[in-house]
Amino acid sequence: MSLNARVRWVVCYDIRDTSRGLRVLRFMQSQGMPLQYSVFIVEASAAHMHRLMIELEALIAPAVDDVRAYRWPEPAEAHELGCPLVPEGLVIRTPETAPPVRTTAKMRRASAQAT
Numbered sequence: 001m002s003l004n005a006r007v008r009w010v011v012c013y014d015i016r017d018t019s020r021g022l023r024v025l026r027f028m029q030s031q032g033m034p035l036q037y038s039v040f041i042v043e044a045s046a047a048h049m050h051r052l053m054i055e056l057e058a059l060i061a062p063a064v065d066d067v068r069a070y071r072w073p074e075p076a077e078a079h080e081l082g083c084p085l086v087p088e089g090l091v092i093r094t095p096e097t098a099p100p101v102r103t104t105a106k107m108r109r110a111s112a113q114a115t
Helices: 018-031 046-059 105-114
Strands: 007-014 033-036 039-044 066-071
Touching: 007 018, 007 046, 018 039, 018 046, 039 046, 046 066
Parallel strands: none
Antiparallel strands: 007 039, 007 066, 033 039
């Protein structure tokens, strides 16, 4: 992978202090899309992810907090249970070389039931 090729990353965190956790949450909301509480998907190059992790390190207490980033495999396979965060039909932005990720009918039904 080139340092400038954009790919998907899963960034997850466990922050012990509420105020630090809120700072990390606000920062991550500006960087990616939430998949779940404390789990975000970020579309970025390896170089951008390196900078993002440096910025996160400044927001956390490394001795007690945990932040991890994993490259999302292409093609990805996902299985869901419960209420989805993203309604069916919403297309998640992808790199040009990857097919779009679309939500499922099951996710749309669950979202409609929740509202």
